[in-house]
Amino acid sequence: MEQTTNAVLSVRNVSMNFGGLRALSDVDLDVRQGEVVALIGPNGAGKTTFFNCITGIYTPTDGDVLAFPREGKQKRINGMRTNHVCELGMARTFQNIRLFPSMTALENVMIGRHCRTRAGILGAVLRGPKTRREEQQVVDASYQLLKKVGLEHVANDYARNLPYGAQRRLEIARALATEPFLLLLDEPAAGMNPQETLELKEMVIRIREEFKVSVLLIEHDMKMVMSLSDRIYVMEYGKVISTGTPAEVSADPQVIRAYLGEESDA
């Protein structure tokens, strides 16, 4: 397949086997600069497995995952360690929220700054001007990020005490703190009410403009996916069965069958 122009992530023929089970087979997927791409499909289609494959939690059995960081050239990231993938500029959120529950909201975001800062043991113990400056920058930058997701008033609250929607937004702020070029959101709207989902959608659009990031998201909320995404990939049984703009995908008979069953007039 030819090189897609200005892609930030390019996945070619990726397969993932767990023993005899083929969770992903020959998945191709591209995310271009500034795009919002959605990955949808019924439960168990392999969406989260796909996320884990491209973030280094799993090593794909076959195929190539190519990332194109802002500076530097393309990199094959199959089997790269998770923290290096993040350092490269691909930050994710989790389907079942994984914040650091007994750290404050601010500290959670500050953890995201870890891979962009350098203070070591000696710096920590001596706490020279350079380290102090770096710490203050981390604090300030993290606070600004909290502001962007509307959580500045709970900066000093423990993450576990935040309401569900706020925890989701905090996860996004934490991911943004790592200065990603690609943001990977795993079901960001899960468990949210329609109002919260709408706010989330607006936030994603705003973040894309402001931080110049591309977004790849897994989502079940069709209304959100259709109105937010530039392109959609539909998965079923580990395969991509359809791809295109929201309008194209929603008209695809295969997609309708996957979602609604054989006999349907939807």
Next chain:
Amino acid sequence: MAETLKFVDNLKKSAMAAVWLAFLTLPIMVIRVDTTEKIVTWRWMHLVYMLAGSFVLALIWHFMMDRRDRGASLRDAGEGGGDSALVRFLNNPRVLKPLLAFGFLVAVAFPLVFSMYQTNILISALIYVVLGLGLNITVGLAGLLDLGYVAFYAVGAYAYALLNHHFHLGFWTVLPMAAILGAFFGILLGFPVLRLRGDYLAIVTLGFGQIVKLVLENWNGFSFGPSGISNIARPSLFGVKFTVQQDTTYMYYIMLGLVIVAIFVTARLKDSRIGRAWLALREDEIACQAMGIDNTRAKLMAFSLGATLAAVMGAVFAAKTTFINPASFTFMESAMILAIVVLGGMGSVLGVILGAFLLILLPEYMRAFSEYRMLIFGATMIVVMVFRPQGLIKAKRKVYTINTEAA
């Protein structure tokens, strides 16, 4: 109304508990068989003591439990803080500064005022303070349960003892070498257990501690086996000759200096970028790595820094006692240090210091109750874990000042 109901309920529960306990202990508390005289004596008064004692204790227990539950629900309603009045009082800088200055003065004057015996006890306590602070890095901050911590202590002690025995190296030469050796052994243990966590990690580290002890016990050619190494040189000071009394005082000041360094280092590490990474590691390993933190590095750092402090203390211990053998490095020591960290408050520097003083000094000064030592020890641990699971002093979190104007 609800209060009285609860009280009546507690009375009932306590009475039940007392009756049960009295019944269960009836054979040992009341019946006494004298085998030589072949008579059985019934000591009914003991039954009354048993009933009354257990009733009162149970009542206190229920009362405390209710208080705790009420406190917990209050805390949940409010914000996450929930500091006690004492902690807030101590955290006030206008109280803390003079208190610290006073404490420092007492510490400096101690060996001049009190006897050598007292000074020696305090040196032991200070050693445990540093050991506690070291283990606090591994267990309290990074959340890696290490049950073989005493192995690093042994490494430091034997490093000094052997180097002194074979090569006549002095204390001050070996101290940095012991630190490096400790860090090395920390990494050595760290590598194989990188993937383990929780119970599995605890078991492997426990094994590591046993291996080190067994090697020291059985490798006679290397470590002189169970008979140990004696006549280890005390620390020198530019060749000045000391009496035993002066030696103790000198040792005390060395230890005081090391304690201050250890407190300074651990407190600063805790509030640094690295300390934050450790906390994140403790909370959620997967998320931690996904956010760009190198788990391997963070874990090895925690292990080796903790081990460094232990090894330095080992060298001090060897120099202080001038004799070491493997019996000083049993699992009981690891358990003791862990108890100091847990009792004092995981992650809290002040808590660990307090814990070390309590657990080391109290048994020394309560020799009269030495038979009940383990009983009291166990009961205290249970009570603390039930009523203050976060330890005596909760870890204080750094308060960040935010520049809101910054763009």
